[in-house]
Amino acid sequence: MLARVRSEKVMYVKAVEELEKSAQRIEGLIREFEARRKASASARTAPAGEGLARLKGRLGWPTEGDVVALFGRQKHPKFETYVQRKGIEIRAGHGTVIRSVSDGVVAFADWMRGYGLLAIVDHGEGFFSLYAHASKLLVGVGDSVRGHQPIGEIGDTGLTGESTLYFELRQGGEALDPLAWLVRRR
Template sequence: MAPRRKTLRGLVAWPAVFALAALSLLPAHAPSQQDVSEFEKRLARINEEIRVLRTRVEEVSKRESELLSQLEHIVLSKKLVRNEIAALNLQLEKLNGDLAATRETIAGLRDRLRGEQRSIEKTLVTLYKYGRFDFLHFLLQAENMSTVFSESRHLTLLARHQQDVIASYLKTMADLRSAEADQEKKKAEVAGLIAESGRKRQELEAQEVENRALVQQIRKNREKYQQALEEQKERARQLQILMDRLASQEVVLPFRFVPFYEKKGKLPWPISGKVITRFGIEPYLNTRTMNNGIEIAPPKDNTVVSAIHPGKVVYADYFQGYGNLLIIDHGMNYYSLYGHCDEFMVRKGDFVREEQPIAVAGDLGSLKGVSLYLEIRYKARPLDPLQWLKRR
């Protein structure tokens, strides 16, 4: 009998490796359709920003003879890299989620296998007991022919079901291993792209050092400063053309509000920080510069820009010389302009309330680092913002 018991142990052990899978096919804990849709929307939004930035970088690179264009090229390129890294991080986040779901599925399979192992062993013991592997022995043990036919049919079904379960398990495990290997490969690819973007950003940070040196050169060299002023004057002229066009398309706001002119000296500040450029004529290096607005340098931990009065966003786009520019129509021919924005939090056509966050301050189009450029206009004519904002 000893050899026979040894055979039984072998029979029990072999299916335990494969058939544990039998009933272990747990559904994968995959991300919900809503999660996937949200990921796709976020990725599409970032990719669209990347597309727009690449177009702008190409446009600016064509004007590299202009000092201000050289500065804008560097700042735009840095923002482009940040968006590329954001897109890669988003893809990596999804891949990590997929990998976690795969690991959870495999863990569930193994738990289910351990639970089914005892059942399978019992089945094998039963098969052995009734001589499934020795039909003649089974016939001799059977009490009557009815038992023979009944048990034979049941055991055949068990064996057939066991084979189907094993085949399904092996296929599922192969699929899971393949999927996990594929995701690990993608994860490695994305990590490589992130590393590449990191190196690219380091290069751009080195260029930013050159950028700051160029800014200093412009501000200290009268000839270069004069060239930059002439370039900025042309851009101010283009902005005036835009404002004239907007003023001819007066917006009627669909809600009640306090008229802008009644808020003179009472308007909230769009951002905290120090005023680094004032309205009006500014003498510098024996030159005279006319500023149509003010520049505010915010603290590093608070760069969110807020609307100074209710109105409608009539412009939200890149504007050469001013970076990303927002223009809000406050009704009755009053406007506020917000330049050097790093990103917008509203879109053209949106209605905004007073002190609603509308943008984040940046350094695009600025000679003075991260700042907000603010203008207030009446019928396209610039007004001194400091006379309209609350005293502080």
């Protein structure tokens, strides 16, 4: 029993390390997207989602379901280890629609280790939203999207072993607590 728990903990720690590497890759991608946007600012100031900052607390939810993991430092109940979450995890049925939280342009749409199928939407002014663990993406790089537009379907590619959407909001390289930006549910 103890050997099994130790083995599970080693696997968990390795998975967390992989996620941290992937998170660093995402941060690099966002810096690259932002640098490109700034370089082309003379041609166009921002994607269609310009003005996301004024929508704090009023963004639509990216999917239906229950939040099962919160933003920030979280302690794993079984392994007593901590992880810094840069987003939230929303449990929903396999195939449930994933929707863009606001207007923007798809900056990334592909598979990434630790995240599965991942879409990143550039909302302008340095704001990006990330949607991971999709079973299917309905958009491609360069596509313009509207708020509430379907962009994918939820899968079960995460560490939880269940169908979830991992969702992040970022401004530049800084992760923002999505719950502060999404409209309150009743």
